[in-house]
Each structure stands twice: as structure tokens, then as C-alpha cells.
Amino acid sequence: MERKILRIRVNNEDHELYIKPKTLLVEVLRDHLGLTGTKRACSTSACGACTVILNGMAVKSCSILAVQADGAEVLTVEGLANGANLDPLQRSFLDHGAYQCGFCTSGMLMSAKALLGEKARPTREEIRQGIHGNLCRCTGYNSIVRAIAAVTDGRYGEERK
């Protein structure tokens, strides 16, 4: 079967891959690039565990053909931290216990990151709407909303260098 060349920038690193056209974005990230922080769960775009940021927008990487991301810029959970410095959202998730099993966490973080990219000071309701596409079966969401709100309230701002 034919293969297509895919040029994609992931977490500020350029990649050139040869893929079958049917390859999904989540498969490129996990299976070709070894970035297994992005989770594959429902594979029907119901759960949001595979959420990544594509050209600034949160998308479900299980439901996008990788060839459609040709030339695009992708941010995954592995790209959130700056070296040893975790993103404020990651630190806030740790501080607020915004996870239990952790399977939804990378998708939650990426949805939260995209939300903050669109709006610096979302309301609590907008935070809830922002993670609406991400299922968590452990936390009941409250700790996740608190963690995101702590960042938008500026409680992690001064430490962000």
C-alpha cells in the first residue's frame, strides 16, 4: 500500500515520517514517535484521553487522520514542561490531587492548556465547559476544576519563569 510523507512539528521538534494514509494522529504520536503520554482509550472521540493541541486547538487525536496534520504544529503532554520545570497546570494538578488513576490526566491537561490559550481568565463555568469533552471516572471533576482555577486565579503565576 502507498505511504505518504508526513512533516509534522511535535513539541517544537520537526519530524518527517512515512505513514500509511489510514494512520491516525494518536498512532503517529504513540507508535511512531514514542510519545505515550497521549492516551488511546475509547477510540470513538467520546472520552478525550487522546486530546492534544493542534495548531493551537484542542482536538481528539484518535479521530484525526495524521495526513490531515501535515505541516501542523502539535503540542502533547510531553511538551508542557520546560525542562525540569513543570507547567503551572501540571504543578497545580499535583497540588490539588486532580487525578487518581491518571489515565485522563494528559487529555485534561491539554484541554485546560487550550482553554487558557483562548481565554486567560475563564470563569468556573467556562472551565467546566472547557473540559466538557474529557471524561474522568475517578475524581468527580471538582479537584480538576479547582486545579485549573488556581492557575487562572494567578496562584502559579509568580513562579512561572
Next chain:
Amino acid sequence: MIKDFVYLRPQSVKEALAMLAQYGEASKIICGGQSILILMRQGLVAPDYLIDVKQLHELDFIDFDDAKGLRIGAVTTHRKVEKSALIRRHFPVLAEMEEHLASIQTRNWGTIGGNLCHADPAGDPAPVLIALGASLRMADGKGERTVPVEEFFLDYFETVLGPDGLLLEITVPPPPPRTATAYEKFTVIESDHAVVSVACSITLDAEGQRCQDARIVLGAAAPTPKRATRAEEALVGATLEERVLDAAGRAASEEAEPITDIHASEAYRRDLVKALTRRMVRKAWETAKTVSA
């Protein structure tokens, strides 16, 4: 497991139409892919050729003109429709519908044209567009044509687009004076697929008392989005009263052709049609009173 296919990315509508003419039944169009990829993964759709129209920028636009109304290019994402200031000003019901369509992630990549062509009877845009009197412009090997949205759907997942057809744009006429449109879907969890949905558009007479024109559209209550014409007749010429709402709700419930499935029984869906019709007629009517002539 998705079957292998040949991936084609046309650079223009013209080139896309040439590819469709060449590959016809062996091909499928993908736009955002938020619906078709799920069907492909389940093996329900297995095209030999996949024609990607997502990057056809000539079909990515939102325009409004006081005389001609609204035009939305077929590959415009749900999120752009949701966020469009033009749409929020002139057709707020469309933006509100989009806010509750699937998730942000899906709306960021999925397109309004793709949603319509997928022709799931539980889809959200179609009932609203039919209530607004919208039309669809499409092209195939024989040329271009425009059809009202309510004539676009033939059956479950089937439209008037032939195997070589491509949807180009959605056109919504300027709203008549004293008109408002409301839409609501009943879901098990918020923003889920509709168990039943109802869109209603009401135009009041010059005195703002009686209903001059009504359009009621049922979603997920028949193989295609369906006008409840007897319910509409119950409204025209009437004033807003409980017995009028009852009559419209009852008529819509009888006209619906719902099925029983894992989400709801036929009887439950008929009850939902009745309740939502009453609610949407009232909402559209009361909003229409506040819209300046």
C-alpha cells in the same frame, strides 16, 4: 481496523469534482472526519479512495449580507460557526446549537458541511437550518444545484448527493421581521447525541399577537429530520395559549416516526417530542415578541 485506502487531496473544488467523477462509488469524501472515521474503524464504510476536502479554503467562509442572508462554506468548522460574531448577531440559535454539539475538540476539527452530509438523523445543525429555511448549494458532474435543507435527506445516512456530489455551501435567508427560532435537544448527558430534538421558528403578525408562520422540525424522531406540518397548522392564526401549545405538541408527537433503541423507546420519544415542541414553540414565540420588526 481501518482498511487501507488511497488518499487524495484535491487543491480546488474543480479538482475534487474531477476525482469524484473518476472514482465515484469507490470513493468517499472526508472533511473533519469526526463521523466517517468512526464508521471506517467499525468497518461500516471502507472506501478504496478517500478524497480530503478539509483544506479547500474556497469552501471555508462565513458571510452575511442584509439582502442575501448568511452563507457558510461547507468546510467551515463547528467552532467557527459557534464563535462567529456575524452568526451570533443575526442567527443566535445557530451559535447556541453549536455550543452543545459534541465536544470542543470535535467542534474544532469537525465541519458543519460534513455533519450535514453524514445525515445522521440525530444531527444538530439540520433541524435548526430547516427551521431557518436554509438551502444547500452542491455540485456534481452535471453542474450545480441548490436544494432546501429539508429536501436534502432521503433516509438514514442518505442524502440527494450522488457518489460524485460535493456540498459547497449553506445559505440562510435573512430572517423575516418578528421572527425567532429556538432549538433544544434532549440528551442523557449534556452535549451528547440527541435522543430527540425540536427546532421551531415562529413569525408573528404585524400586531405581534397571532402566529403568521411557523416551522417545526423534529430531529432523531424519524429516518431524516422531519417537518411537523400538522403541528405548524395548529399554530398559524392562533394566539399563544396553553390549548394551542397542547394541540401543536400532540400533533407533532403523532407525526413523529421514532424508533425504539438503546437510548429510548418509541413511546418515550413521542412524549419527548410533545414536551419539546410545546417548550420550543413557547420559547420562539416569546422571543419573536421581543424582536424588533
